[in-house]
Amino acid sequence: MSRLAVNICRLLLALVFIFSGYVKAIDPLGTLYKLGDYMKAVGLEGALPDWVLLTFSIGLAAVEFCLGIFLLFAIRRRQTSWATVGLLSVMTAVTLWLAIANPISDCGCFGDAVKLTNTQTLWKNIALLTMAVVTAWRPLKMMRFVSESNQWIVINYTIFFIIVSSAWSLWTLPMFDFRPYHIGADLKKGMQMPPGAEQPEFETTFILRKNGVQKEFTLNNYPDSTWEFVDSKTVQTKAGYEPPIHDFDITPIGSDGQPAGESVTDSILDNKGYSFLLISPHLETADDTNFGDIDQLYEYAQEHGYGFYCLTASTPKAIRHWQDITGAEYNFYATDETTLKTIIRSNPGLMLIKHGVVIRKWSHNRLPKTDELVQPLEKSELGQLPDDTIPGKILKIVLWFVLPLFVLTLADRLWAWSRWLKRKQESNRIYQLLKKKRKMRKKIVAGNWKMNMNLQDGVALAKEINEALIADKPNCDVVICTPFIHLASVAQVLDSKVVGLGAENCADKEKGAYTGEVSAEMVKSTGAQYVILGHSERRQYYGETAEILKEKVQLALANGLKVIFCIGETLEEREANKQNEVVKAELEGSVYNLNAEEWKNIILAYEPIWAIGTGKTATAEQAEEMLAYIRSTVAEKYGAVVAEDTTILYGGSCKASNAPELFSKPDIDGGLIGGASLKTADFKGIIDAWKK
Ligand code: PEP
Numbered sequence: 001m002s003r004l005a006v007n008i009c010r011l012l013l014a015l016v017f018i019f020s021g022y023v024k025a026i027d028p029l030g031t032l033y034k035l036g037d038y039m040k041a042v043g044l045e046g047a048l049p050d051w052v053l054l055t056f057s058i059g060l061a062a063v064e065f066c067l068g069i070f071l072l073f074a075i076r077r078r079q080t081s082w083a084t085v086g087l088l089s090v091m092t093a094v095t096l097w098l099a100i101a102n103p104i105s106d107c108g109c110f111g112d113a114v115k116l117t118n119t120q121t122l123w124k125n126i127a128l129l130t131m132a133v134v135t136a137w138r139p140l141k142m143m144r145f146v147s148e149s150n151q152w153i154v155i156n157y158t159i160f161f162i163i164v165s166s167a168w169s170l171w172t173l174p175m176f177d178f179r180p181y182h183i184g185a186d187l188k189k190g191m192q193m194p195p196g197a198e199q200p201e202f203e204t205t206f207i208l209r210k211n212g213v214q215k216e217f218t219l220n221n222y223p224d225s226t227w228e229f230v231d232s233k234t235v236q237t238k239a240g241y242e243p244p245i246h247d248f249d250i251t252p253i254g255s256d257g258q259p260a261g262e263s264v265t266d267s268i269l270d271n272k273g274y275s276f277l278l279i280s281p282h283l284e285t286a287d288d289t290n291f292g293d294i295d296q297l298y299e300y301a302q303e304h305g306y307g308f309y310c311l312t313a314s315t316p317k318a319i320r321h322w323q324d325i326t327g328a329e330y331n332f333y334a335t336d337e338t339t340l341k342t343i344i345r346s347n348p349g350l351m352l353i354k355h356g357v358v359i360r361k362w363s364h365n366r367l368p369k370t371d372e373l374v375q376p377l378e379k380s381e382l383g384q385l386p387d388d389t390i391p392g393k394i395l396k397i398v399l400w401f402v403l404p405l406f407v408l409t410l411a412d413r414l415w416a417w418s419r420w421l422k423r424k425q426e427s428n429r430i431y432q433l434l435k436k437k438r439k440m441r442k443k444i445v446a447g448n449w450k451m452n453m454n455l456q457d458g459v460a461l462a463k464e465i466n467e468a469l470i471a472d473k474p475n476c477d478v479v480i481c482t483p484f485i486h487l488a489s490v491a492q493v494l495d496s497k498v499v500g501l502g503a504e505n506c507a508d509k510e511k512g513a514y515t516g517e518v519s520a521e522m523v524k525s526t527g528a529q530y531v532i533l534g535h536s537e538r539r540q541y542y543g544e545t546a547e548i549l550k551e552k553v554q555l556a557l558a559n560g561l562k563v564i565f566c567i568g569e570t571l572e573e574r575e576a577n578k579q580n581e582v583v584k585a586e587l588e589g590s591v592y593n594l595n596a597e598e599w600k601n602i603i604l605a606y607e608p609i610w611a612i613g614t615g616k617t618a619t620a621e622q623a624e625e626m627l628a629y630i631r632s633t634v635a636e637k638y639g640a641v642v643a644e645d646t647t648i649l650y651g652g653s654c655k656a657s658n659a660p661e662l663f664s665k666p667d668i669d670g671g672l673i674g675g676a677s678l679k680t681a682d683f684k685g686i687i688d689a690w691k692k
Contacts, residue, residue: 021065031057200240275307313337447677491527502530546589611652656685
């Protein structure tokens with residue numbers, strides 16, 4: 001549910017931000033003018049130079065657009081979602097002020113593309129802020145379209161695209177013109193009130209006096225003539241329909257720079273021929289680098305009988321200065337500053353109209369050149385409406401921005417998919433290998449006679465076990481570990497292919513004056529192949545430390561013996577939940593120093609001390625959990641493949657009755673058997689568990 005909510009919010013936010021960022025980015029001057037309105041509203045008009053506001057408007061549009069794209073692609077999810085919350089918090093605060101104080105009629109959130117009232121804007125921002133908070137609450141739930149390693153391409157391309165779009169729009173004109181003076185617009189029509197349009201309503205209040213008493217009246221209760229008129233005030237009570245073009249008026253300017261004579265708007269718009277309107281809200285800040293092109297256009301207009309008017313809201317001084325520096329011979333006309341800024345986003349800019357219809361618009365950087373001004377406009381391309389339609393412009397954006405990102409996403413998904421497939425194949429391969437290894441791993445049942453039986457009884461038992469296993473071949477390796485004095489004799493009665501032989505201990509010294517000790521070499525010389533080391537009874541009763549055991553293991557391996565190395569925790573340690581650290585420390589202290597080659601001759605036996613000879617068995621689950629843990633530490637040390645190869649036994653009150661369940665666990669590879677290895681039937685019962 002939360003994933004769905006986050007993704008819906010993130011996509012809606014993305015679409016709004018991309019749209020609002022883009023429409024602002026392609027009209028940086030429009031955003032600059034809007035910022036100027038804000039500065040005026042807070043009494044800071046002119047406090048910052050235009051270039052600062054222009055940089056800010058380009059930056060703001062770029063930030064919005066980039067946030068939109070980053071939300072869409074789920075790029076840098078945490079930072080992006082929090083930046084969105086931050087930006088929307090500021091915007092919501094500003095629109096709250098707009099809704100309360102109403103200092104500006106349109107917030108400019110969507111440039112000129114969509115106009116909202118201040119209250120609508122406030123609700124829109126509250127909705128967007130809520131969505132941003134939902135997104136920032138669980139940013140990582142946003143689904144990615146491009147993998148993390150390729151996101152830098154989207155980031156850089158988006159920044160590049162939007163900055164270039166702004167720069168290009170400044171150099172030329174906005175790619176999309178949402179204003180009523182766009183190419184193809186019929187200016188006369190734009191000024192008309194459609195039939196039946198709602199008319200504005202006004203109310204007039206009259207202030208009248210009689211006998212020294214002053215009172216207010218309306219037309220509805222206007223009194224008789226005995227009242228004397230003092231004053232009246234008229235207020236608009238209903239806005240009514242306002243045509244898109246409502247402030248477009250062209251008035252000639254006299255030689256003194258003041259408006260002179262009647263408006264010429266109608267005569268210009270009614271003229272069936274072509275007219276050039278050179279638009280400059282302020283000539284004092286107009287770019288004069290292309291004045292040569294302007295003068296040439298004026299001459300061209302004169303030559304072909306086209307009108308040429310310079311519309312400006314400049315001071316007489318600024319007009320004169322312009323005439324001085326450019327040698328302008330054309331006439332100047334007064335028009336409202338805001339209207340001029342709305343007509344064209346260039347100062348100066350040029351508009352060609354024919355019978356009131358806008359045919360072409362040029363920024364001062366892209367004015368028609370000499371070679372385009374050879375033919376009269378009637379015959380040249382310049383005089384015709386251009387054929388760049390809105391779908392055509394959208395196609396350009398698709399080709400320049402959407403398509404590359406789409407191709408990148410597709411390539412990225414394919415790349416991610418092929419990597420996933422490869423990883424899956426690899427993990428399948430490892431899984432199969434490990435499965436095979438597991439199957440191949442040696443299963444062992446080893447008996448530990450401890451200090452039981454004299455030589456004759458021991459030899460007889462060994463003989464009996466040997467015969468029983470020859471008669472009924474086991475499904476696992478079988479080993480019997482006997483006291484030292486039995487080894488040589490037992491070796492004589494065992495078929496080493498059926499039953500292996502091992503000692504219960506060996507010395508930690510190679511040889512020499514160590515009375516009573518038996519060396520690894522001596523054990524090996526009896527015909528034994530195995531030795532048990534690290535048994536808890538030896539650690540407990542004979543003080544065998546990790547260091548001593550390390551020596552013993554080294555000597556046993558050096559003499560060609562396989563080591564059954566025992567580890568396990570006491571009851572107190574288990575109760576303190578320290579079993580994992582205890583067994584790991586025992587392994588690290590005595591055998592994890594071995595190299596991989598030496599490790600091949602190590603068999604581990606997990607024997608919880610509380611279960612040895614006590615009749616208490618660890619449950620199959622407890623045993624499995626410990627063996628799996630031990631195997632994981634082997635994997636950490638020697639790698640997964642070696643770990644899967646390592647035989648690990650369980651020991652501790654293992655009997656024929658519980659062996660099948662214990663041996664059914666995936667990590668238990670057999671048992672080290674104490675008491676139950678002293679009788680053939682008991683021992684065989686455990687061995688046969690591998691047949692079940
Ligand atoms: C042992 O001493 O190794 C052992 C597992 O003993 P028992 O099977 O008797 O618990």
